[in-house]
Amino acid sequence: METNPKEENICSACHQPVLPQYYFCPNCGNKLHSAPLSTTAQTQAWIYAFSIILPMICFIFVNRWPGVKYFKSSDPKVKLIGYIAWALLALSTVFVIYFAIVFTRELTQSTINSINTDMGF
Numbered sequence: 001m002e003t004n005p006k007e008e009n010i011c012s013a014c015h016q017p018v019l020p021q022y023y024f025c026p027n028c029g030n031k032l033h034s035a036p037l038s039t040t041a042q043t044q045a046w047i048y049a050f051s052i053i054l055p056m057i058c059f060i061f062v063n064r065w066p067g068v069k070y071f072k073s074s075d076p077k078v079k080l081i082g083y084i085a086w087a088l089l090a091l092s093t094v095f096v097i098y099f100a101i102v103f104t105r106e107l108t109q110s111t112i113n114s115i116n117t118d119m120g121f
């Protein structure tokens with residue numbers, strides 16, 4: 001293979017030449033390095049505001065969620081509803097976390113791929 005001075009980086013997975021500005025290998029999709037995170041004032045304001053608001057939103061929802069009240073009841077029928085509510089909450093949480101991870105990974109991959117395509121690589 002001819003050596004090109006512009007293509008000095010090699011993908012660790014498929015050993016194809018890659019440009020240093022690539023975040024993912026265009027040949028095999030191997031992650032080369034992480035995309036830099038935005039540090040603009042707007043991004044910072046959004047992150048800090050979200051960090052402050054998030055626990056408040058969680059608190060409001062947990063407060064309104066009747067599962068705790070039902071679970072603490074001495075009536076077995078009411079308690080069963082509480083058990084089911086807890087089980088569904090746990091299942092839903094795992095489900096949401098799983099899909100959030102998968103979705104974030106695929107979104108990042110497709111965004112990087114489209115950036116590479118737009119730049120004509």
Ligand SMILES: [Zn+2]
Nearest residue numbers: 011014025028
């Ligand atoms: Zn590769």
